[in-house]
Amino acid sequence: MAQLSEGFESVRLSAAHADTWSEDMQDQAETALVALRRVLKATASNVKSVATKTGLTASQLLVLQVLRTQGETLTGDLARAVDLKQATISILIDKLQEQQLVVRRRGETDRRRVWVRLTEKGLTALDGAPDLLQDTFRTRFAQLAEWEQASITAALLRVVSLLNAEKIEASPILDVAGVNDPPLGNGQ
Amino acid sequence: MAQLSEGFESVRLSAAHADTWSEDMQDQAETALVALRRVLKATASNVKSVATKTGLTASQLLVLQVLRTQGETLTGDLARAVDLKQATISILIDKLQEQQLVVRRRGETDRRRVWVRLTEKGLTALDGAPDLLQDTFRTRFAQLAEWEQASITAALLRVVSLLNAEKIEASPILDVAGVNDPPLGNGQ
DNA sequence: TAAATTTTTTTTGACTATCTATATAAGTGC
DNA sequence: GCACTTATATAGATAGTCAAAAAAAATTTA
DSSP, X not given: OBOOOOOOTTOOOHHHHHHHHTTOHHHHHXXXXXXXXXXXXXXXXXXXXXHXXXXXXXXXXXXXXXXXXXXXXEHHHHHHHHTOXXXXXXXXXXXXXXXXXXXXXXXXXXXXXXXXEEOHHHHHHHHTSOOHHHHHHHHHHHTSOHHHHHHHHXXXXXXXXXXXXXXXXXXXXXXXXXXXXXXXXXXX | OBOOOOOOTTOOOHHHHHHHXXXXXXXXXXXXXXXXXXXXXXXXXXXXXXXXXXXXOHHHHHHHHHHHHHOSEEHHHHHHHHTOOHHHHHHHHHHHHHTTSEEEEEOSSSTTOEEEEEOHHHHHHHHTSOOHHHHHHHHHHHTXXXXXXXXXXXXXXXXXXXXXXXXXXXXXXXXXXXXXXXXXXXXX
């Protein structure tokens, strides 16, 4: 999939202009955008490398990660969580099921619904796919002075608020849990 | 494509845990990762919306943006810049050329090489694809106090250095220009 | 209860992006 | 000229995605 996830290509090469622009008010914004751009690049290439390393595609990996975080999940909620259509998820789950990384289970009270959950094999596959980027980030972040951690966190949150404007506010991955039926356990 | 370009899915829902974890050293890192995650989500969905808005795919848009930034570029350098194989770029350029958004031109001293550049139509297509995310970012960033701009920029640069570790350091988009032949003008 | 409607998932068919491997063409060194 | 390398293009295969339709079950309405 690999959708590329770039969004800041049109940033001017502020580094090249730095000497002439140094005092320009806009310079700061451009520098920030270039930095953002690099963050994006780093994460995108990280996703790619983890994906090829595990033999999974990025979407598949994404779905597995959501399942690990949320436990058993409805296919529809999965689709929302990773921003794909249900048709796509359905096929994607087929593939994952063929590899026995997940299992489907029909809902009992409502037999239209289909719950998906990780298998042991799926869990180990995920463990075998350490997210290097995330790990290095955590490791290095932990080594910073506390005030710097705080300042970076604050800045990132600020950036989120700058970006979010009208858009987004969906961010379903972080708040899908507990939508309808008991998501964990064997209930419903 | 959709390649989704996420990289931080496995982040725990630190918001949900915040009350119990508040003093935990790791909490800060998790919060930072969640924030990063949201930045990624925002930019990814932005790319998608801009792409569908213009009828171009994300990769195509990306290539056009690189061309706008760098001027005439070799197909191989394009491939490196957007992290696709040459074969893929070749086909991608075919499509863009069909729509008359770019033109190919054979190198004159080295006739193996193929230069690609934006047409007028390509340029207007790009102008018609305003990057809302980037614009809102710039606008809102500009409204911040100067000290805050500085602190955000510094934090972002710090994040880049945290992420970059061994990896990356390629970041070709920002330094491909002027590799071999005169990239601009009609030289060689 | 029967019929119509809605919800949830799957299937189907088409299209596109991407990759690997191979081919073509042009340059370089001997 | 010959082997080798470099730059791009083509071919074939795989996979991801979507829209539309089908299927199955629940809900509403009459």
